[in-house]
Amino acid sequence: MVARRVFEDRLTELHETLMSMGLLVEEAIYKSVTSLVNKNSELALEVVLDDERINEYEVEIEKKCFELIALQQPVGTDLRRIATMLKVATDLERMGDHAVSIAKSTIRLKDETYLKPLIDIPKMAEIVKAMVREVLDAYISLDRDGAVAVSKKDDEIDKYLSMIFMELIEIMQQDSTKVNQALHFLLVAQHLERIGDYVTNVCEWIVYLKTGSLVDLNK
Secondary structure: OHHHHHHHHHHHHHHHHHHHHHHHHHHHHHHHHHHHHHOOHHHHHHHHHHHHHHHHHHHHHHHHHHHHHHHHOOOHHHHHHHHHHHHHHHHHHHHHHHHHHHHHHHHHHOOOOOOOOOOHHHHHHHHHHHHHHHHHHHHHHOOHHHHHHHHHOHHHHHHHHHHHHHHHHHHHHHOHHHHHHHHHHHHHHHHHHHHHHHHHHHHHHHHHHHHOOOOOOOO
16 A cells, blocks of 8 residues: 555656646747747747756656656556656657747847738647647546547647648748748748647547547547
């Protein structure tokens, strides 16, 4: 019984660490897009520097998960819980990397006059940020249906990407001097789309944790 209590206590600590990591990632996404919209290179630099903390969280979670596996030799549901944490931490770290890439575009474009007001990218980012928040809530509550519902929002992200892509292609065709900046905005939209994909991955891991079945929610 003592060993079981120790195991549960360590899992609880890991959950808390994972949630702290998730909140940092959510904040990084918000800051990265806000910095782009407002041409705030200082805020963008914060995102770049804070990514080290996100990376450290991933390393800490990975280390503690492997320690639990080695010391407790979990099976069945317990092993699924640890495996899910490892996978979710990896996906969160990758989301953070994409936020950094968006922030770096802000820094590169800070002295330029934008080719158009940014409207669709912030809207796309709001959906992505909401997906991150909702998937963290679904993870905490082990809400399978909630996770599936979050994954369906990825279709909205894909639609925004297509719309932004078509608009920027047209701008580049009309004015070759705007190609560099248009490519940066296209990359930003692609980074947001990839974050949406990683959120969907987390949704799949929640379903796996709850049911033991691996599903493809990208269909």
